[in-house]
Amino acid sequence: LNRxxxxxxCRERGISYKGRMIGKIMYSIxxxxxxxxxxxxGMMPIMVGSNRCHLEDLTPKQLISKREDPExxxxxxxxxxxxxxxxxx
Numbered sequence: 001l002n003r004x005x006x007x008x009x010c011r012e013r014g015i016s017y018k019g020r021m022i023g024k025i026m027y028s029i030x031x032x033x034x035x036x037x038x039x040x041x042g043m044m045p046i047m048v049g050s051n052r053c054h055l056e057d058l059t060p061k062q063l064i065s066k067r068e069d070p071e072x073x074x075x076x077x078x079x080x081x082x083x084x085x086x087x088x089x
Contacts, residue, residue, distance in 0.1 A: 006053045007078055008067045014081030018043040019052060048083075049074015 010017040021044040028034045046052050053074065057062065060070030076085045 006054055006066055006068075007035065007048050010078045011081050011083075016043075016045055016080060017053075017078040018045045020044075045077040045079055047074065048072075048076055050077065 005017070007017050012073045021041040022067070023039050025037045025039060026034055049055060049072070054070060055066065055074070058068075063070045063072075076083050078084070
């Protein structure tokens with residue numbers, strides 16, 4: 001079963017819209033061979049409308065079918081069901 005968790009469902013259930021973050025770590029000790037490890041780094045919030053979001057490149061009609069606002073541009077995160085904007089000053 002391949003089921004996507006959509007931002008609308010996260011808002012309704014009061015959960016975060018997030019995905020698994022994986023890192024590739026490469027190192028060598030004393031000029032030895034390079035070793036590579038792939039590690040799970042936990043869960044990371046996904047920005048709504050980004051290239052990692054399930055809503056990317058959907059038409060307005062498709063957005064409406066997913067119960068999303070077709071005029072919404074995204075650019076925010078959903079954490080514990082609440083839309084959050086991070087501003088850097």
